[in-house]
């Protein structure tokens with residue numbers, strides 16, 4: 001499933017391509033025909049994301065709310081690169097100007113909503129580490145009261161918006177936290193380290209299109225971006241995610257996996273031992 005950094009980059013790309021234009025919006029597949037008709041020809045004011053949710057604001061107080069879910073994709077291309085005939089698969093929403101075309105396929109949700117409905121969605125979401133105004137104490141208020149495990153809490157979008165299965169496993173590994181520690185047993189200082197780390201890591205995901213969480217790679221990407229260069233990602237970018245059965249890069253112990261909050265969690269049984 002795309003995590004917050006993917007949605008953030010997508011909102012940025014959509015905004016750059018369409019803000020200030022009046023795209024023709026259609027639903028080639030037909031399932032968003034009425035909604036497309038409502039926004040087609042209106043000016044697109046903003047494209048923004050919050051966590052895994054994407055919002056397209058059109059004039060006349062009409063918003064398109066998109067959630068990609070597990071398999072959804074949203075592509076943004078310059079028009080000359082995309083022949084009309086190349087539109088393969090079921091396109092739920094297509095947005096086109098003379099210069100750009102964007103195609104949404106297989107989303108979990110694509111609907112025209114009111115400003116009040118947008119506010120209601122935002123109110124249900126926890127802070128998003130990619131937003132400069134995000135308040136980590138809002139997440140802490142929930143974590144510190146919870147008997148659920150931190151591995152489960154990090155996946156709960158009402159606690160924290162944007163973190164998914166990969167960042168969850170990786171950030172807990174980076175801070176030697178057992179994913180099975182109850183929220184109320186996590187120290188506030190540990191939580192702040194996790195939050196600050198997500199604030200550091202997620203923008204690298206936006207910049208590279210990949211989740212980079214192995215410290216040497218993190219430093220390399222930060223240095224490349226600092227020099228204004230395109231970072232090269234050739235080495236392993238995750239420490240534990242999808243490395244079950246392999247030796248932990250820190251202690252050599254076997255990396256384990258188990259389903260937590262519906263997805264495979266990865267951790268090291270030795271250096272993330274429960275305290």
Ligand SMILES: [Zn+2]
Nearest residue numbers: 248251268271
């Ligand atoms: Zn280890």
